[in-house]
Amino acid sequence: MNNQQEHFLGVDVGGTHLKIGKVSLQGEIVSFDKEDTTSYREDPKGFNACFVEVIGKYLKKYPDIQKVGIGLPGLINKERTTTLEIPAIPALDGFNLKAALLEQYPDKSFCLENDASAAAMGEYKFASSKPSPNFLFITMGTGIGSAAVIDGEIFKGARGNAMEMGHMLSRGNARLETLVGRNGILNILERMVNAYPEKIGRLRDQELGTHLLVDTAREGNEVSLLTFEEVGDILGEAIVSTIRILDINEVYFGGGISAGLEFMMPALEKTVRQYLTRYYTQEVQLQKATLGNNAGTLGAAALCF
Amino acid sequence: MNNQQEHFLGVDVGGTHLKIGKVSLQGEIVSFDKEDTTSYREDPKGFNACFVEVIGKYLKKYPDIQKVGIGLPGLINKERTTTLEIPAIPALDGFNLKAALLEQYPDKSFCLENDASAAAMGEYKFASSKPSPNFLFITMGTGIGSAAVIDGEIFKGARGNAMEMGHMLSRGNARLETLVGRNGILNILERMVNAYPEKIGRLRDQELGTHLLVDTAREGNEVSLLTFEEVGDILGEAIVSTIRILDINEVYFGGGISAGLEFMMPALEKTVRQYLTRYYTQEVQLQKATLGNNAGTLGAAALCF
Structure with a gap:
């Protein structure tokens, strides 16, 4: 087989679904499926056996595939064989997934990784922006995921599970994720709406959500812009601390709320430049990740290289 | 020569002095000197040439020594050849120290490192407590130094200069070092003295200093204990964030103010356990470093192994 035509299976594990992509060496998703896993929880075989079984279904569907990458939403051991704490799927806690897969499919190879780390690898291997070999990756969604x-x-x-930035302590000892995860951002927006009733424009009497926040910010809504400013400040502080610990100064932002990155950016940049010396700031780069909704599947596939 | 009798030169570079030790493989300082470097700054040859020259003096004094370790108070490049930002000795900024040393003494070998990292290596190689291969090291003195x-x-x-925990942002966006470096601790003590005048005991009308703080805490002085409690809280928060980033949960504390570690420990432990899950806390260890005043010299020598 021509090596350029090799394909990989990327499996992005979520709380209720698997996203499964057949991915080319160039990062193209040539085939995509979504598997609902909610029934696995009640299955007498147990979640884990069902999970191993469904991987087999796709190995059969794509017999040319030799390598499978799996992104998992939680903590795994340093050897990348056993899932430790997967809050969304407790059945996976302490399960030697790699051994179970190899027992069933001994002629294939499997790479397990935390999902944020997988997404970072996807960005590294496939992004048009060509990240350098040293960067920080932050996904802003329901929670805050991160990887380096x-x-x-x-x-x-x-011990294997670095980069839980979402649980760093920030202002008043709140977790970063509590402050600027999805709910945290909506709390800030609600506070701003109450503080500046005269400036809320079309936010009036609407159900506050992150899409609306991004759309209104784009229209120049002052309350929405103030919200993103505060998010940028808080996130910037956590980034400053992380830069001081890792000496890493190229940062990519992914996840749904990164759609509003341009509105956070002035506060983010100001905070970063205010608290770091020239050694850090002269080459600092803050930019949007490029893989969008495909980051999970592409990232999982990128683990195979 | 019997390998067990091999010796190394450890050079601890400070703002005004070099501490130079001939150190055995077992971590014994068999000979120790201190060199005042203040005159180098006015020397027409320049600080750097004087510094290179004085190393030669000790290589002549100890002709059996082949390897020299040098601990530096600042940022150096990732290849460990060139000093980048050394705030205490600006002449060293951007100086290829390793090349200059090798040019003068081509048959010797030189290892350069940040001083906190060197002290951590000293602890790793020589401490009776036998640290594991994964630990965080924090020195509490005038500033907060750290290494992993x-x-x-x-x-x-x-990029080469990880672990500047002293510059992480903490409460109200102050740098950690501002809050719990020596002056920060004395500010907390002064605030406590003013807040609880009835409890200050023999702190009354004394010049506040860290030795007095440790001594009075040992006597049970409530104001001194409250001061250490607040220091423990603040330091604990920064440690929680660092554990989340590095997934490292063995912590050693060195430096002068670690003499009061036992008084910070209840607040420190409480904070760490409050904000971390079982995955982190089940094996967390917080303890005192063992090398004391010799950490700098021994750490520099330990770079040679």
Whole structure:
């Protein structure tokens, strides 16, 4: 087989679904499926056996595929064989997934990784922006996910689960994720709406949501812009601390709320430049990740390289 | 020569002095000197030439020594050849120290490192407490220094200068070092003295200093204990964030103010356990570093192994 035509299976594991993509070496998703996993929880075989089984379904569907990458929403061991704490799927806690997969499919190879780290690898391998071998990756969605690529490899830290920036302590000892995860951002927006009733424009009597926040910010709504300013400040502080710990100064932002990155950026940049010396700021880069909704599947596939 | 009798030169570079020790493989300082470097700044040859020259003096004094370790108070490049930002000795900024040393002494070898990282290596190689290959090291003195050993090696981060915990942002966006460096601690003490005049005991009308703080805490002085409690809280928060980023949960504390570690410990432990999940806390260890005043010299020598 021509090596350029090799394909990989990327499996993005969520709380209720698997996203499964057949991905080319160039980062093209040539085939995509979504599997609902909610029934696995009640299945007498147990979630884990069902999960292993469904992987087999796709290995059969794509017999040319030798390598499978799996992105998992939680903590895994440093050897990347056993899932430790997967809050969205407790059945996976402490399960040697790699051994179970290899037992069923001994002629295939499997790479397990935390989902944010997988997404960072996707960005590293496939992004048109060509990240350098050292960058910080932050996904802003329901929660805050993060990962670091150092010297071209996922930074695992001492025990395997580095880069839980969402749980760093920020203002008043709140977790970063509490402050600027989806709900945190909507709390800030609500506070701003109440503080500046005369400036809310078409936010009046609407159900506040992040899409509306981004849309109104784009229209120049002052309350929405103030909200993003505060988010940028808070996120910027956490980034400053992380830069001081990792000496990494190229940062990519992904996830749904990164659609509003341009509105956070002035506060983000100001905070970063205010608290860092020239050694750090002269080459600092803050920019949007490029893979969008495909980051999970592409990232999982990128683990195979 | 019997390998067990090999010796190394450890050079701890400070703002005004060099501490130079001939150190055995077992971590014994068999000979120690202190060199005043203040005159180098006015010397027509320049600080850097004087510094290179004085190393030669000790290589002549100890002709059996082949390897020299040098601990530097600031930022150096990732290749560990060139000093980048050394606030205490600006003449060293951007100086290829390793090349200059090798030019003068081509048959010797030289290892350069940040001083906190060197002290961590000293702890790793020589401490009776036998640290594991993964630990965080925090020195509490005039400033807050820190380092991490990951998989048995100094963690350099993306660009070479990881672990500037003293510049992480803490409460109200102050730098950690501003809050709990020496002056920060004395500010807390002064605030406590003013808040609880009835409890200050023999702190009354004394010049506040860290030795007095430790001594009075040992006597049970409530104001001194409250001061250490607040220091423990603030330091604990920064440690929680660092553990989340590095997934490292063995922590050693050195430096002068670590003499009061036992008084910070209840607040420190409480904060760490409050904000971390079981995955982190089940094996967390917070303890005192063991090398004391010799950490700098021994750490520099430990770079040679």
